[in-house]
Amino acid sequence: MNLAIFLSFFLLALLSEAIVEDFCVADYSLPNGPAGYSCKDPAKVTFEDFVYSGLGVPGNTSNIYSSAVTPAFSSEFPAFNGLGLAMARLDIAVGGVVNVGKTTALAFVTLNSAKPGLQFIDDSLFAGNLPSWLVEKTMLLDPDQVQKLKRAFGGTA
Numbered sequence: 001m002n003l004a005i006f007l008s009f010f011l012l013a014l015l016s017e018a019i020v021e022d023f024c025v026a027d028y029s030l031p032n033g034p035a036g037y038s039c040k041d042p043a044k045v046t047f048e049d050f051v052y053s054g055l056g057v058p059g060n061t062s063n064i065y066s067s068a069v070t071p072a073f074s075s076e077f078p079a080f081n082g083l084g085l086a087m088a089r090l091d092i093a094v095g096g097v098v099n100v101g102k103t104t105a106l107a108f109v110t111l112n113s114a115k116p117g118l119q120f121i122d123d124s125l126f127a128g129n130l131p132s133w134l135v136e137k138t139m140l141l142d143p144d145q146v147q148k149l150k151r152a153f154g155g156t157a
């Protein structure tokens with residue numbers, strides 16, 4: 001009987017430990033490691049740590065893409081820390097990359113990575129000093145088109 005009670009307490013202790021480790025709210029004041037930010041002391045975690053309103057704010061679409069990406073990664077939303085996921089809001093103005101409609105398009109994306117990378121192909125190809133002949137060959141573009149794009153994105157000819 002005593003052993004059963006002891007085992008019950010032991011299991012309860014293990015379970016409560018598991019519950020505590022269900023979240024790891026980021027503490028930006030502590031050093032972070034390869035697995036993410038350090039966990040905020042669970043005793044100091046509040047309701048507000050699980051609320052993020054940044055995705056409710058339209059991004060600034062006054063740029064060459066006429067669109068904006070507003071991230072909700074663990075660096076913006078501490079409750080995502082350690083969960084291996086992230087979200088983002090996409091605002092695409094009329095005439096933006098894929099918006100042929102009459103109003104700004106809005107999308108929300110969920111990504112199964114804590115720190116997903118974001119790569120703008122146009123910047124990679126046309127904003128740097130990649131040789132024009134290489135861009136022409138790989139993208140099957142005419143020299144004039146490559147020069148036009150390099151001027152638009154600030155790359156060297």
Ligand SMILES: *[C@@H]1O[C@H](CO)[C@@H](O)[C@H](O)[C@H]1NC(C)=O
Nearest residue numbers: 058059060061062063064068
């Ligand atoms: C949006 O971005 C443009 C270009 O960077 C800038 O001139 C403008 O002030 C920004 N607008 C707002 C509301 O932040």
